[in-house]
Amino acid sequence: MYHLWYLGVRKAAAGKGTGTSLINELIEDAKAADRPIYVESRIESNTAWYKKRGFRLYYELYHAGRHWSCLRIENHNQFQEAYT
Known part of the structure; x- marks a missing residue:
């Protein structure tokens, strides 16, 4: 399992x-x-960016005024969808 902790690029x-x-x-x-x-x-906007690359929403969390979207790619079918 990979857990992407942080991904970013300079402006x-x-x-x-x-x-x-x-x-x-x-x-x-x-x-x-x-x-x-x-x-x-x-x-x-980051959530939408990940979805565009094949990640699927599996859980949403609302805590202390913040909204977290949890996304994943789990199987090869989803990998194929990401590139089509």
Whole structure:
């Protein structure tokens, strides 16, 4: 199992595909190892970004005025969906 703790790029690199390249590399590694990937996000635009790359929402948490979205890719079918 992979638990993505943090992924970010500098503002100068934002929107240039750097983050996408990083997450695609992690997805390929997890796919080869047949391991799921889990990530939490509390920023709505980041949640949408992960969903666009094949992650699926599995849990939402509301605590102390914050909203957390928990996402995962668990199986090869989802990996295929991420690239189609």
